[in-house]
Amino acid sequence: MPHYWIPNSSRKVRQEMLRETGVNDIEEFFKDIPEQLRLKRELRVGFGRPLLEHEARRKFLEILSKNKFTGFADTHRVFLGGGVCVHYVPSVVKAIVSRAEFYTAYTPYQPEINQGILQAFFEYQSLMAELYGVDIVNASMYNVSTAAAEAVRMALRVKRGRKRILIASSAHPEIKEVIRTWVKGLNARLEEIPYGREDGELDINALHSKLSNDVAAVYVESPNFFGIIERKLCDIIELAHDVGGLAIVNANPLSLGIFKAPGDLGADIVVGDAQPLGVGLNYGGPSAGILGIQDRRELLRQLPGRLVGMTKTVDGSENGFMLILQTREQHIRRERATSNITTNSGLEAIAAAVYVSLLGAKGLRRLGEALLGRTTYFLETLRKRSVEATPLFEKGLYFREVTISFKGKDAKDVVSQLERHGIYVGPPLSRFYDAMHDCSLLCLTELHSKEDIDELVSKLALVLGGEAR
Amino acid sequence: MKYRQARWDEPLIFELAPNQDRETFQLGDDYFAKLGKEVLAEVARNIVREEDPNIPNLSEPEVVRHYTRLTQMSYGIDVGVVPLGSCTMKYNPKVCEDLANDDRITYAHPYMSEEHLQGLLEILYTLQEWLAELTGMDICSLHPPAGAAGELAGVLIIREHLQDKGYTYKDEILIPESAHGTNPASAAMAGFKVVRIPTDERGNTDLNALKAAVSERTAGIMLTNPSTLGLFEEKITEISDLIHSKGGLLYYDGANLNGILGIARPGDMGFDIIHLNLHKTFAAPHGGGGPGAGALCVKRELADYMPKPLVRREGGRYYLDYNVRKSIGRITWFYGNIVPAMKSFIYLMMLGPKVREVAEVAVLNTNYFMKKIKELPGVDLIYGRERWRKHEVVISFEGLHRKTGVSAEDVAKALLDRGIHAPTIYFPLTVPEAHMVELTESESKETIDEVISAYKDIVRQAYEDPNKLKEAPRNTSVGRLDALRANHPRTLVPTYKYVKRNVGR
16 A cells, blocks of 8 residues: 555556566565465554554544653652653754754764764763763763673673672662673672661772672762762772772763762773763663773773774875774674674764753753752751651762651652652662662752752651641 | 765864853752852862863854754765665654654653553553564563664573573574674673574575584574575575474564565564564664664563563553563663654554555565666676565675776765765675665655666776776765774774874874
């Protein structure tokens, strides 16, 4: 049946082309498919018949409107955390990634005709390298969870013979799960390092006792899953290096306008998620995984994923950009490749580059400060109004996300009560840890005004007990 | 065709307005920024960033103009034909973009309760059902963020399933030498040994070689059908029986599904596990490299091994099911790449049961092209010369290269000069001087004729004035780039930091 997306589907063109090809019937082309494998019926796909555009729009919106969540208008009441939070997507970012020259392009295998997109990727790599304090950042991974898993795999290759990976217990539980899945084919041992009960930071003594010269890498997050900044990151990295291991640090890019870059503190491999950099939440994906390394041969050789480099034209007259070091990749090295990754998150990487260019160093610093200010304000207000809730780690330094304890009250229950009051908080930590049944995460971003935070505290007071105003 | 690409001398963002310090886009408000600054003053110095990162401070219009100029020096399917083989560069309908950009998706938090996102979950669930029907499989998940991630999940399922059965000695995966590079890379990631199987003259997997390679150690085979040569595997049923008889599993690489959509289904051919690339067959855009989305589908017997969580329905309610008994675990955090999935849902809703038209026209386009191109002097098909192709065709310029010195790469660059994106070149590795051409259903007869006449013109030029072709491309934003310099350790520039260092040198 002819369709306006398919130019040659009109009967006349089809016949003409078949004739020129020397074939009477389109079925000729499929004769080498064994008869019993040829589908003799129409597929049960769609809604009974092809829908016209306006019909499809109506259908799509009809289904989507079953969501109670109504989109941006609701975001001032969305305090959900857990690795990703509501952040504003500037119109400039949307406008640039909606340019069809970018979003309908393939991977730029032909560099001369795709200089623009290659330069954009090069700028992404460069901007992230500045932010994270490393020399090299690749053209992106799927998201931070797979970037972390690839970083661990990479460490096991770089430190061949070493089989242990030490992971901060305070790392995102889903990232830990992803790492566990991705190393299944390797003979590696993942061990967790506990965190301090008072400050939520990695327990340095525990780390010390677990370290030995069979450790390939230490993986740590800052801020960690509980929203806590690791203030002894420098020591952690040094301890890993002392036994000849690598330090892999996962940092939130928005924290790096105000906190020291992990690369500058000595991390060998850095990872992060571009989600807060104008990418949107997208129900968890797509996002882009940031993966960076220091300029060391053994690291570069094992780096997975695409990399864009700057070069010159053959005649030396002009600068240009192209994919480099492709012999690491699957389409050339096959089973000996550093990874199987092909498709990455190009468009989100561009979004991140545009976002960072738009805010500049100044805007990133201010945003970092404003985010830090919000967690502080929230915790102060909570205390001032004697709400029956406290930060789980009293001595921790929280950034953006806070782990809050409802003092024995079931967190799932509290969260659903808040939801009835139109406030989204979570995830409750019983989802990940049985022992934390009375705890929940909570996130405060630039989308929450002072009034919004006051309202959150009021609703917490209402549900948990405390002064409503 | 005449083509002149934009040629902006656009500086790097770092050098756009050197030494300027403009007011930049603000998201940090005064009240909280001041508070944050106070808190920061109390924090130990060794973790506070004292010096700003080297990120320029630019105004909004400067940033917009910069990136807009970069788009003008880029080439996507909306600009012209992109016949990259095995990449299925089809038109990305605007309505899909439009609708998937909905705020309710952009700002949907992955930990929001299912009750508040029933609409979104319904779309994901429905798409899973449609994909199962399209492929003849029992259960699909949208969990893998791309095709390669789906492959990793798939081979891990093979691994865990065989271990459960006590077949721990099964450590070999068979892969045809014409397969996509991701297949051997994925198998190796999951700890398997890769055994290469040659291709026979007709372009099928060499059945005798396969029989010789199959043993008790065979864990499975990874195939794409139609193959990267664009040829349907004629003995697929025998292959399936052979592998299954040894207790192995069949994995299907869905990259090439466009050639048999609605015509034959991998599930019916005996495949146990498949992945699909929503950003290929199902019209989600490539984004210049990503994001993709890779659905994973299996037969009922393997459902318990699927990655967690699965989107399920019970009594009209949609939910995330974490109770997957023998799950291989998570391939990614959260639930996969949702936005491309939304686009594929809209695409399939608009084609509905008539989706077969896609494959018919894609195959017609390819064969029409092949019929005319194989007549050119110095051009050969190598495998299955007398067979019809499906979604793509691989042509070899080996003869041309031998006679004129003009290589597949030279031909590719000359195509760029005519406003045509080059096909995949030097792949599959088994075909010398290869061009792997995929003309999807989105291309008109006129466009295909243009591609054909461009090839004709280039081949003629190769015989008349081969040196001229070495100078291509001339009409693109830059001339041919120096790959040696780009890759040499001493001249490597992977980030701006190296530009600064080299200036100092």
